[in-house]
Amino acid sequence: MSSTWNPVVPRWPAAVPGPDFDAIRAEFEVPGEFPPGVLAEAGAVAASPPLPDEDATDLPLVTLDPPGSRDLDQAVHLERDGEGYRVSYAIADVGAVVVPGGALDAEACRRGQTLYAPDRRTPLHPEVLSEGAASLLAGEVRAAALWTIRLDAGGEVRAVDLRRARVRSRAQLAYPDVQAQADAGTLTGALALLPDLGRLLQEQAAARGAIELGSPEQEVVRTDGGWTLVTRAPLPVEGWNAQISLLTGRVAARLMLDGGVGLLRTLPQARPEDVARLRRLAPALGVDWPAGAGAGSVLAVLDLTDPRHLAFLEEATALLRGAAYTPVDGDPGTETGHAGVGAPYAHVTAPLRRLVDRFGTEVCLALAADREPDPAVRAALPGLPALMAASDRRTRAVERAVVDATEAWLLAGREGEEFDAVVVDADEGRGTVVLADPAVRARCAGAGLEPGSRVLVRLEEADVDRRTVRFTAVTG
Template sequence: MPATRIRLQSGADATLAQGLAAIQREMKLPVAFPSEVETAAARAASQPRLPALDRTGIPLVTIDPPGSMDLDQALHLERRDDGYRVFYAIADVAAFVAPGDAVDAEAHRRGETLYGADSRIPLHPLALSEGAASLLPDQLRPALLWTIDLDAGGEIVAVDVRRARVKSRARLDYAGVQQQIDAGTAAPLWSLLREVGELRQRGEQARGGISLALPEQEISVTDGQWQLDYRVSQPVEDWNAQISLLTGMAAAQLMVKGKVGLLRTLPPPDPQAIARLRLTAQALGIAWPPAQGYPGFIRSLDPAQDTHVAMLTACTTVLRGAGYVAFDGELPAQPVQSALAAEYAHATAPLRRLVDRYVGEVCVALCANQPVPDWVRAALPALPELMQEADRRAHQYERQVIDLVEAVLLAPRAGETFQGAIVEANGADRDRGNGHGGGGAAHGGVVMLRDPAIEARVTSALPLPLGQEVTVRLAEADPVKRVVRFELVSGDRGASTRASPADR
């Protein structure tokens, strides 16, 4: 399914605020930090452990979505002989949080930051995540400074990470930088980022890696007006993402060589799943030459076309099973992240994800030829299960918030009709009271509306062909129940569509 980025004005809608509170109660989420955690964070924020190594002369900058304050990464790139040098500063959470202290214990309970509408439930108190630990501009900060040397083809030739004090020069956003690039007024840094990003993209392609270019669902409220849209990421976002991926791969290389650490893994696609995808492409009328591999086919798809979005959505089914694996002394049997076709680790977002702090600590120790700290080694075995549960909770929260936002958005539009396309078609299931007669068989699927940008479940008495354009009527949109229900208009094969928390 398309990724979702929610951008709302604070307090934009009372119904939304009430719904968010209900979701948080139902999921028993830790909205507020205990007083002792806030106190400990405030004390730590006033007493950072600054490293002796001074690298404030490196002109680092941050680039993030507009308004971001929890800034984990700052970057700078330089030419090096016939290659490149990448500086990537990562917020040093361990400069503020000690093993076993109140902030650390609470971070282990949370696992990662949860995002939903105009609020978020952070991993760390704001005194750290948006204050003293964040790589805000013109502030002296402790960081894990990665120095990664690349050859002319963008491949890693040397890696180093060590603690250093740094100072970011500017807090930039993707749209602003992309405008400067398009206008030809951008700083030289962004030309280098483009070079390295495109080299890394080509390297990914050569390895057999893939990137699913699904459009994002953006939800915004401006002056009380709701808007949902799909958007494709801007080039600078993709180039910047390659720097994060590069660092994660460098971290994995260090840990595999040192035989200790924590990897992010994804099993290879099941050949039967690939065979099913070929049948899906045939049903959609999309050419997939027999000699063309799965990664090459993915790169040929255009997310601006509905049938290609349907195909991209179907392709997500073979990228399931992501997890974490810890190891100490013996390498894991399956260490690869198959979508990247490389070993990989989460290392670049410690303000928002617990595991990144541990990966950073392992890598700093390995680069210094020092033993990995005992507190890190002791925690490694439990981290995969802890992070899997945190990921599950984050996905559930995001999905429920989207259900709520869609219901709030559509509530005033009951009875209106909308155009959409079938992007997922499943087999027949036994009827469950969907209006097709008790005990009958119903064919399920998903319809994607383009305006507004919503996906909804669809059932039909007849098979739903992928890519079919349909017209649906909004029968119900209830923000309290977080339910949206569409029905196919008369003559459109008698199907009905429904989106609710139970369906997602």
């Protein structure tokens, strides 16, 4: 699914105390600096980036991202279209600057995606492109793949147009500011309709049986003393904005399926036994599961300030297993849907940060123009699932190691101290607990641990070298 939070990573000086993030990057073989040939190719295209003939710079698009972002993949404009909506969604045209078979292409295939660590970003493309000539920066004329999606009053797609065009974003907006305006009822301009349309698309998703976890995430953040961990829940505006991306991904998947070529992001339906188990857990964790309701609609109304609901959400992760990229070449077979989206879906909206989106966009541009995709693009599709799977594994491993290392670093030397915690998972004398402060998540031993309960735990071990933290429940 689409990720709405694209963290802004400052470049802190090496002297900042904390875990050794460089060692983690080395352990998992994260690419370092770009090779000279890649930088040379990027510099040449950035000096004179190609622009399409069609001029859409009069469209008052804006970007919406975390504060300070520079790698801006998407710009959007929403307006009324009779009783429905007209969505204009410009996606950075990375295919216009990265030539298949060139040095940039080869290096992007090696990297797979931009990787974020607290102290440094490892970009998919050189910054002269990803934060410069290819980024949809405000006030700059850029090449884009411009989607125009017309919806009826119920949010159903009525018409789709996709073409290359020159665009110019009017403003770079940030999630917190837009959320504040939405809360105050003062949101205007290109995003004035975002709350209404975002909620409508969320309702549509629930009706399709889509499963969106919306889990709070651990984040490593800079402090005066080094680093700490916080838990961040997404803002409503992030969810609304994600719906625009998901809408585009659904439309892209439909194009690919109708055209018989492309690359879908697939996720099998939750196993009936996993849904049944979650339903049985609901009463014990204070979760209302009305008769006939799907898991997605139940998850959508959880109160994430309730520790029992957090434990329920933890258990619900079992519903979303088996994500993959599935090539379409003629008959796509039976596995074309994405359980998280509740429909066929393709990645096409983040080409600056994710390799596969460039190829998906190129396929859609060809199909929308009633022509065959470029042979080089089509030939690359079968190999992309393995490239993305390897990149995903590395990214998950690095992200987990960064959090584990920070947890151990924060707690080192505090062995024997006791902390308030919530049990989010438990089985046969062991469980997982989440501390309130710092926002550490770790294994805990103890009899009688119950998911959703509050417990007092004692720190037994915080090993920075091994990146392990271990607690025991305090009894009596």
